[in-house]
Amino acid sequence: METINGTKTNNDAAPRTTNWAVWAGGLALGGMLFTNALLFHKSSRLEDELSRLRSATNAELGIIRESSTQSAENARKSIEDLASQLTETQTAAQKAAASAAQQSRVNADRAARRAEELVSSLAEQSKARHTETIEALGVIKQATDANAAKVGEVASEVGGVRTEVATTKSALDATIADLKSVRGDLGVQSGLIATNAKELAALRELGERNYHEFAITRQAGPAKVGGIVLTLKKADVKRNKFSFEVIADDKRVEKKDKTINEPVQFYVNGSRTPYEIVVNSVSKDKIAGYLATPKIMTARR
Template sequence: MNAVSVSEDKPKESRFTLAGAAAVILGATLIFGNIYLLNRTSRLETQIRELRGAVRTELANLQHDTIATTSENSKALAGLRQLLDETGSRNQQAASQATLLARRYSEQLAKKLERQEKQVSEQHQQLVAQLGEITQTTSQTDQKVSGIATEVTGVKSDVAETKSALDKTFGDLRSVRGDLGIQSGLIATNARELAALKALGERTYFEFQLPKTKSPQRIGDVAVQLKKSDTKRNRYTIELITNDKRVEKKDRTINEPVQFYMAKARLPYEIVVNEVQRDRIIGYLAAPKVRDVR
């Protein structure tokens, strides 16, 4: 009987043990669930606080930017109004100044016209007076014209005499053969004949008085140096520098054409000495006017 009782109590203890374990597991699950929910809730609250803070910061920045923009716009609007006021004031000043300048110009123009009218009136009076003087002078001029006609007749007579003397001078001029064996043009033996040659204009003439020096002297475009002068025999010796060469003309006599060529010249140059003095010769250089153009 006792054995049967013992076998019946064991199943009851087993059932109590499973139920307790299930209760423990359920309680633990509830505890962990609550902990998870609390943790999740805390995180959400933290995120919400951060989001609210960010929103507040953004709103504050937006409000600050809005205030700054509004202030800048207000300043720009105030500046624009001031500029418009200044422009209007300047336009009024410019209009007033233009009116003043126009009035001054008008007054100056009126004064200028008045002066011109006065000058024209004075000039008219002067012309009237001069016309009277011209009328009076005309009669005097008529008398002078007859006197001038008489003088012209005398001048014509003088011209005829001068022409006759010039013709005689041309007749006295002679042409001789130069030291190069080339027939020379007309040569002059004195100042009167040289003046006649210049009047003909066939050559260019350079008069000279060449002293004896240590270096050549310029006559026209020729360099000449007097080496020797013999007053008793009327002879002289000169040295020419032509075309970068030195050429000596020795023992030449007076009124003899000393001939030489220069670059680009078809005709020879001629030196004619009319007078030989001690350490000095007097004469002229005749240069051709026509040269070759190369």
């Protein structure tokens, strides 16, 4: 130990301190180098990782760009297709509108011409009908005048007919008043007896009985008259007598030696009033007269 300027120094301690410092510095430097090596290693790994990430990112970006480009291309094509379709649709719509407008104008012109034709036709028809109406009115007037004249004539004729009817009724009344009612061959009071065609017509006008005229001959045999059958057996002109056979309801009755205008009576089923045969004329082998039957058939009790 030395004393310098009154200060004691330790020469042995200085080398130890220096060595420690060297070691410490070496250690620090080693630590720094190790740390730097680690940092370098980590930095290298980070750069590799970043490079890998950058490559992957670039690849994904390329894929995205390619996909985006393809999508954009597809979208562009779709847009172009839509635009083309829209253009075609617009063109077709314009053509259709133009065609519709043209057709509408054609239809309007056609309708206008048709309307003019109809108006002209209706006017002609109206004029023709007016003429026909005037002519028909003239015909009707002429017919009315003619009818009025005929009505006057008919009125005159009706007056004449009324006069004739009154005259005929008077004559009929007079004829009926002349008719007689006699007792028949069965003892039954007969109705009015007609001796000729005029009186028979008067009886028909009265309408009290049904009348069937006949004219039969002996040579002709049985003759059907009003639902019965007559057969002439004998005709005596000098004495105005006759004989005949009657068949009614399948029953046969013979009437002998009867005279003209004598009611020859017989009954049939369903009648309370007898049938009557009146002979108005007798000639050789021939008689003529009528059969009178009831209007209403009522059975005898």
